Amino acid sequence: MAEPLLTLAGVHTHIGQYHILQGVDLVVPRGGLSVLLGRNGAGKTTTLRTIMGLWKASAGSIHFDGRDITKLATPDIARLGIAYVPESMAVFSDLTVRENLHLAARSGPMDTARLEWIFGFFPALKKFWNYPAGNLSGGQKQMVAIARAIVEPRKLLLVDEPTKGLAPAIVQSLIAAFRELKEHDTTILLVEQNFNFVRSLGDTVSVMDDGRVAHAGTMAALANDDALQQRLLGLSLAAHQ
């Protein structure tokens, strides 16, 4: 396995009086796509938000690229090269697609070649370039959110349930996009509930339950083990095919 890019060790997170993360241990290897699975309320989104510093870890440590980022503020974490695509997508609806991407390009003007590369798998963005993002469909907003995360090179993408509520055709285009990103050695940590979406994409997988990582291993091992899927995810792969 490649060296770890991101490591969470015994991370606890409290939100108000609720103890959400209860000692998360997670390793994201450099390169490839890691998947975080789990039922609703298992702590997946909280894990991503804690990594981004949007909620502070109350105990444990988070190391990214050899640096302790546990106490860093969100903008400083982002500046280290982590991009975040939240579950809500959080596109700026009053801004055009161009303006959304322009804001994400912190270091200067957007790279034309890179934009063309993004348009390659999200052609709708070119079509709606000067269109307010708030007027786009859910799938198109998801494209804006992901494009915003990759408009400049980033070391790590954190993507929270990108397929939620999207039509199958849009999901296929997202699969193609993530494959493309993988081919360009971008490290991705993907939170999903849709196992069939990630089984062919993921290199490693962690399964969360009750605020902890209950299982960690390779995606191939989980995809080929119906009994393990049944135990961890409560599903039979055959039932989803």
Add this chain to the structure above:
Amino acid sequence: MSAILTRKPAAPAAMPPPQADAPLPSAPRDIAPVLLVPVLALLMLPLVGSFPTWVTLTVAGLAMGMMIFIMASGLTLVFGLMNVLNFGHGAFVSVGAFAATLVLLPMRGWLEMDSLLINLGVLALAVTVAMLVTALLGWAFERVIIMPVYGQHLKQILITMGGMIVAEQLINVIWGAETIPLPLPTSLRGAIFLGDAAIEKYRLVAVIVGLVVFAGMFLTLNRTKIGLLIRAGVENGEMVESLGYRIRRLFVGVFAAGSALAGLGGVMWGLYKETLSAAMGGEIMIMIFIVIIIGGLGSVGGCFIGALLMALVANYAGFLAPKIALVSNIILMIAILLWRPAGLYSKMRG
């Protein structure tokens, strides 16, 4: 090897090509609120009956609206971006007006010269001083009073109202409790006549300054990266931080800029009324709140239209039905909110 994507990526062969030649759909624009102002003005023409009177009333309404917009625009941005209910915003109006007297009173002789250039020069200096003082005060206000109560609306209301009372009393301590006369510069007194219509010179200046401020804010918000950040921050500050921007600095900058605009508005309002009192900011807060509610909290464009609408309605009502002029603002607000419950252009975060 580092996973950083450093090379220029090639276009993927298997992907569908960009639809470069497809016609771009035009973005729908919500212009109904913009049309309200000219429609209202034109509807009032037959009711007023006399064209010169209508022109005078309309210009007076536009001037008053511009001054209220200048004072209110900072507050709506502060609320939209920082989610702060600053009931003390009126303090910056009063402080700005009084700070201007530091220039206007010693240079009274220059203001009495019959030279537009000299008069405007002194006014520009006074406005600069007022805006600097209120920007600094805004910066301190945010650090000392606002910062401990972020996210707590009830405490914000209480502490900012307290801040305004303290500011008013400090004005009384420094400048005295008496109202201070603030006559207009010589060259801005009186009216110019367009046919039979009399238009006060100062009201024309107010309209011009208001348009310049609106254009400046519009261009800043729509043509600069800082403006994009403010608009994005109004909608989702957390996401702006996740993109790597330190929104706290933006907050402080916007708060100081909003305070400076209130200071500018205070100078203009003081010259319009030709007297200053420590309570002037508090007195105008009702109008400012009505304007930002009508416009849609957080929307500068909505604030602009709301201010013009409110001032025009007040002027027309004062002429046509003086008895309802006092409640015309409230009637307008109710009508707008029945039509658009979140205001003309809502920017409330979801």
